[in-house]
Amino acid sequence: MLSIRDLKVSFESPQGPIVPVDSVDMDILDKETFTIIGESGCGKSLLANSLLGLLPRDAQVCGTVHMDGEEILSLKEKEWRKIRGNKIGLVFQNPSASLNPVFTMHNQLYETLKYSNKPSSRDKMISLLEKTGIKNPLRRLSQYPHQLSGGMKQRFAIALGIATDPEILIADEPTNGLDVTVKLKIVEMLSKLHAERSILLITHDLNVASNLSDKIAVMYAGELVEIAPAKSFFEKPIHPYSSQLLASHPEKEMIPIPGFTPQLTQRPHGCRFHPRCARACSKCKTEHPKLEMIEGERYVRCFACA
Numbered sequence: 001m002l003s004i005r006d007l008k009v010s011f012e013s014p015q016g017p018i019v020p021v022d023s024v025d026m027d028i029l030d031k032e033t034f035t036i037i038g039e040s041g042c043g044k045s046l047l048a049n050s051l052l053g054l055l056p057r058d059a060q061v062c063g064t065v066h067m068d069g070e071e072i073l074s075l076k077e078k079e080w081r082k083i084r085g086n087k088i089g090l091v092f093q094n095p096s097a098s099l100n101p102v103f104t105m106h107n108q109l110y111e112t113l114k115y116s117n118k119p120s121s122r123d124k125m126i127s128l129l130e131k132t133g134i135k136n137p138l139r140r141l142s143q144y145p146h147q148l149s150g151g152m153k154q155r156f157a158i159a160l161g162i163a164t165d166p167e168i169l170i171a172d173e174p175t176n177g178l179d180v181t182v183k184l185k186i187v188e189m190l191s192k193l194h195a196e197r198s199i200l201l202i203t204h205d206l207n208v209a210s211n212l213s214d215k216i217a218v219m220y221a222g223e224l225v226e227i228a229p230a231k232s233f234f235e236k237p238i239h240p241y242s243s244q245l246l247a248s249h250p251e252k253e254m255i256p257i258p259g260f261t262p263q264l265t266q267r268p269h270g271c272r273f274h275p276r277c278a279r280a281c282s283k284c285k286t287e288h289p290k291l292e293m294i295e296g297e298r299y300v301r302c303f304a305c306a
């Protein structure tokens with residue numbers, strides 16, 4: 001459904017070009033929940049935003065993204081607007097900041113639907129709110145963002161994301177900052193939506209990832225280092241970074257990964273993870289591994305594992 005090849009996002013910097021997203025290859029299938037995990041700053045949000053034509057002005061992007069056979073990366077802004085919302089929906093990372101405080105829920109939904117030429121009847125709006133688990137939808141429609149709790153705002157942000165019935169929904173940290181009970185409810189609601197469309201989910205939360213995903217991609221220093229079906233990934237992560245990331249989780253052994261993620265201007269030669277990797281050999285210090293298929297459906301970027 002969405003096929004990404006050799007996607008790169010780069011910027012000019014005083015120290016020369018930096019490449020926060022580097023040579024990403026991945027496919028998101030129909031009705032699949034594809035989740036990207038990885039430490040802060042590894043390039044997850046820039047990757048997601050490049051699929052929406054929402055990169056900062058000074059970003060340079062290359063590679064290809066095909067959606068249902070059509071290349072979308074090279075589209076002009078006017079054409080992007082037709083895709084954004086209609087074919088690709090977005091749940092903003094921070095609903096408190098993205099919801100307009102002077103508009104009621106009704107107005108915001110109305111604008112979103114009108115913008116993409118979708119019917120904006122009250123019944124349609126009520127069913128969207130019901131679908132995202134918002135109780136008393138009729139009363140809620142006349143309220144303003146400040147009258148809603150954090151969890152309710154997040155539900156509403158998801159309602160806006162799916163309002164135009166996109167084929168794929170991109171949700172960047174949809175449970176960030178929510179308390180545990182609210183988070184669980186949002187996860188439950190997202191898993192219901194999952195049957196209807198593809199979802200690209202970005203999260204730091206490994207519980208959320210394991211509950212919702214069909215596939216997991218692990219990103220490190222701008223590159224995907226592992227792609228695997230979620231079940232086999234959590235049973236047996238293969239890339240050393242993946243295993244260390246899982247082990248560093250508070251609910252697991254909580255063993256921190258030694259060292260730091262490299263700065264964008266000082267990425268190590270060879271495998272980008274080698275300075276932090278317990279299994280690194282001399283080849284890892286000099287040669288750059290490719291993402292290779294090792295078992296059906298599993299891809300790993302590692303000399304020690306391939």
Ligand SMILES: Nc1ncnc2c1ncn2[C@@H]1O[C@H](COP(=O)(O)OP(=O)(O)OP(=O)(O)O)[C@@H](O)[C@H]1O
Binds near residue numbers: 011264
């Ligand atoms: N406009 C920009 N100009 C230069 N560098 C940028 C720009 N936007 C982001 N970056 C850099 O690109 C890297 C990746 O950023 P990105 O926001 O994609 O990370 P992330 O994986 O989503 O992190 P987080 O988990 O904290 O949200 C970061 O090091 C960031 O500093």
Ligand code: NI
Binds near residue numbers: 044045046172
């Ligand atoms: Ni991010």
